[in-house]
Amino acid sequence: DSGVTQTPKHLITATGQRVTLRCSPRSGDLSVYWYQQSLDQGLQFLIQYYNGEERAKGNILERFSAQQFPDLHSELNLSSLELGDSALYFCASSPRGAGGPLNEQFFGPGTRLTVL
Amino acid sequence: AQSVSQHNHHVILSEAASLELGCNYSYGGTVNLFWYVQYPGQHLQLLLKYFSGDPLVKGIKGFEAEFIKSKFSFNLRKPSVQWSDTAEYFCAVNGVTGTASKLTFGTGTRLQVTL
Numbered sequence: 001d002s003g004v005t006q007t008p009k010h011l012i013t014a015t016g017q018r019v020t021l022r023c024s025p026r027s028g029d030l031s032v033y034w035y036q037q038s039l040d041q042g043l044q045f046l047i048q049y050y051n052g053e054e055r056a057k058g059n060i061l062e063r064f065s066a067q068q069f070p071d072l073h074s075e076l077n078l079s080s081l082e083l084g085d086s087a088l089y090f091c092a093s094s095p096r097g098a099g100g101p102l103n104e105q106f107f108g109p110g111t112r113l114t115v116l
Numbered sequence: 117a118q119s120v121s122q123h124n125h126h127v128i129l130s131e132a133a134s135l136e137l138g139c140n141y142s143y144g145g146t147v148n149l150f151w152y153v154q155y156p157g158q159h160l161q162l163l164l165k166y167f168s169g170d171p172l173v174k175g176i177k178g179f180e181a182e183f184i185k186s187k188f189s190f191n192l193r194k195p196s197v198q199w200s201d202t203a204e205y206f207c208a209v210n211g212v213t214g215t216a217s218k219l220t221f222g223t224g225t226r227l228q229v230t231l
Contacts, residue, residue, distance in 0.1 A: 002159070033218065043206060043221035056218050090159065094217065103210075103217055107152075107160040 003027065004093050004108035012114045018079040021111045025072055025093030032074040033105060034066055038087035049074055086115045118143040118211040122222035129197050130230050137192040137225050139207030148210040149190040151181055155203045166190065202229045
């Protein structure tokens with residue numbers, strides 16, 4: 001158990017819908033990361049937040065957005081869902097925002113999203 | 117931009133065989149390197165990591181990796197695999213930018229260990 005929690009574990013929805021995935025980082029970690037794992041794209045970095053502010057952006061679609069709240073939990077919002085958005089969405093957390101030994105990322109169990 | 121290549125997509129080994137999985141990265145600056153393992157239906161778990169110092173890194177479950185800077189490589193090794201090592205293995209690089217951090221993953225290697 002990494003200490004990172006994600007809810008829900010599974011989510012099944014229809015095309016065109018909007019969903020929200022939630023992540024609670026490890027106690028004391030200030031940085032949260034979102035990754036998408038799909039069969040065709042592999043594991044891809046989406047976005048990083050550090051202490052409430054966006055720090056880095058990857059291949060995140062405009063239909064997707066995220067935020068980190070004052071209590072440091074984060075939400076990933078996916079809208080106008082398409083079949084191709086079906087994937088496993090991982091959240092990770094780390095103590096700080098930059099690289100280095102103090103910034104190892106710990107992964108949550110993921111949310112499996114199925115778009116029908 | 118940083119990138120990672122894992123050349124072996126699917127490896128099948130018998131128990132007790134030795135394992136070496138290749139990983140090459142591309143990044144012009146300081147890097148942190150990682151190997152993660154994902155057992156079927158589970159989340160990513162860190163096997164080992166390299167930040168600096170001794171290029172031979174030992175991780176959990178008997179795995180080790182060697183950072184060869186001149187070859188931009190970070191290959192994963194295990195002298196004798198077990199059936200329980202059946203999983204997918206991901207190499208990842210974290211380019212150190214100072215204020216931000218992201219992991220770039222390779223495409224993964226599926227390891228199947230037969231009895």
